[in-house]
Amino acid sequence: MPLHFELVTPAKLVRSEDVHMVVVPGTEGEFGVLAGHAPFMSTIADGALKVYKTENGAPEEIRITGGFAEVGDAGLTVLAEHVEG
Amino acid sequence: MASLKELKGRINSVKSTQKITKAKQMVSAAKLRKAQAAAEAARPYAARLAEVMASLASKITVAENSPKLLAGTGSDQVHLLVVMNSDKGLAGAFNSNIVKAARVKAQELEAAGKTVLFYLVGRKGRPVIRREYPKQIAHMFDTTDVRYPGFNEAERIADELVAMYEAGKFDVAHLFYSKFRSALLQEPTDQQIIPVPAPKAAAVAADSVTEYEPDEEEILAALLPRYLKTQLFGALLENAASEQGASMTAMDNATRNAGDLIKKLTIVYNRTRQAAITTELVEIIAGAEAL
Numbered sequence: 074m075p076l077h078f079e080l081v082t083p084a085k086l087v088r089s090e091d092v093h094m095v096v097v098p099g100t101e102g103e104f105g106v107l108a109g110h111a112p113f114m115s116t117i118a119d120g121a122l123k124v125y126k127t128e129n130g131a132p133e134e135i136r137i138t139g140g141f142a143e144v145g146d147a148g149l150t151v152l153a154e155h156v157e158g
Numbered sequence: 159m160a161s162l163k164e165l166k167g168r169i170n171s172v173k174s175t176q177k178i179t180k181a182k183q184m185v186s187a188a189k190l191r192k193a194q195a196a197a198e199a200a201r202p203y204a205a206r207l208a209e210v211m212a213s214l215a216s217k218i219t220v221a222e223n224s225p226k227l228l229a230g231t232g233s234d235q236v237h238l239l240v241v242m243n244s245d246k247g248l249a250g251a252f253n254s255n256i257v258k259a260a261r262v263k264a265q266e267l268e269a270a271g272k273t274v275l276f277y278l279v280g281r282k283g284r285p286v287i288r289r290e291y292p293k294q295i296a297h298m299f300d301t302t303d304v305r306y307p308g309f310n311e312a313e314r315i316a317d318e319l320v321a322m323y324e325a326g327k328f329d330v331a332h333l334f335y336s337k338f339r340s341a342l343l344q345e346p347t348d349q350q351i352i353p354v355p356a357p358k359a360a361a362v363a364a365d366s367v368t369e370y371e372p373d374e375e376e377i378l379a380a381l382l383p384r385y386l387k388t389q390l391f392g393a394l395l396e397n398a399a400s401e402q403g404a405s406m407t408a409m410d411n412a413t414r415n416a417g418d419l420i421k422k423l424t425i426v427y428n429r430t431r432q433a434a435i436t437t438e439l440v441e442i443i444a445g446a447e448a449l
Binding site: 081082083084085086099100101111112113114115116139141143145150152154 | 196199200202203204206207210308309312313368369370371372376377380381384387388391
């Protein structure tokens with residue numbers, strides 16, 4: 074089952090897609106989010122999100138600053154002030 | 159009665175004015191589309207953040223040790239009015255409407271014995287407020303060097319506001335900007351931004367099992383300045399769209415008025431020309447008869 078992942082900046086909706094897993098650099102340590110993750114909220118340290126499109130594929134890195142992650146029934150939503158790449 | 163040459167000159171000058179207003183109208187229409195798209199693109203972020211803030215705020219009771227941005231300084235003596243204007247004119251009553259709203263609020267607050275300070279964004283609001291409240295302008299934020307005020311500007315404004323707030327320079331901040339309703343209608347709006355009014359919680363009962371990392375209070379403290387930035391950013395975008403909308407309407411009117419004026423002047427010009435010809439003919443005929 075895929076995980077719905079959204080990356081939003083103040084200027085626009087950067088990503089909205091189904092992926093396998095996203096590893097998020099939370100302020101209290103990295104955490105991976107798969108589909109069906111329990112509801113969760115965390116602030117994010119400035120760093121790179123690792124997006125795994127498929128289970129064994131190479132991750133795609135997106136550098137973000139000023140981020141905040143929310144995991145709910147609808148999937149993972151990352152709010153970031155700035156996004157590179 | 160003006161001479162034929164003078165009339166011709168006036169008609170030509172009104173014509174070139176009409177050309178300018180027409181061009182400005184078309185530019186505004188194009189920019190309006192862009193500004194509207196930008197405002198729309200900013201909505202998901204603002205909506206999500208407001209949701210998160212609402213669900214967090216509903217879990218925390220405002221107490222002594224809450225973040226100052228949420229709880230306030232405990233007094234409401236000094237009010238800061240953040241007035242957002244554009245840098246360019248030719249937009250009808252757009253700027254003066256915002257300034258008027260701010261002045262009404264300032265008079266109201268002063269009548270209640272409060273101190274009022276101004277923080278001006280954009281160039282067009284400065285002269286009026288400087289004339290009436292010369293000593294009460296805390297800062298003038300310059301947006302002339304950027305083409306489209308964006309998130310970076312919102313960030314800088316928010317940082318300055320938070321720094322001033324933390325230095326105890328003011329207790330309450332209000333934001334004045336123009337809400338974009340349609341190209342024809344822009345609404346000057348007054349909104350309190352500091353202390354941050356808690357967004358209304360709507361249906362947050364379901365996610366009571368959500369885990370927080372770090373805890374709720376720390377997340378809230380981290381999100382408050384961001385929420386402020388988002389609000390300022392939203393206001394900047396709304397303002398930009400409103401400016402273009404107001405400009406479009408104003409220039410449309412101006413173009414139409416110029417057209418009417420040209421019509422009137424042309425009629426006067428033709429009449430004068432006819433009168434001149436008639437006089438000349440009468441003179442020639444009278445001369446011929448006298449022979």
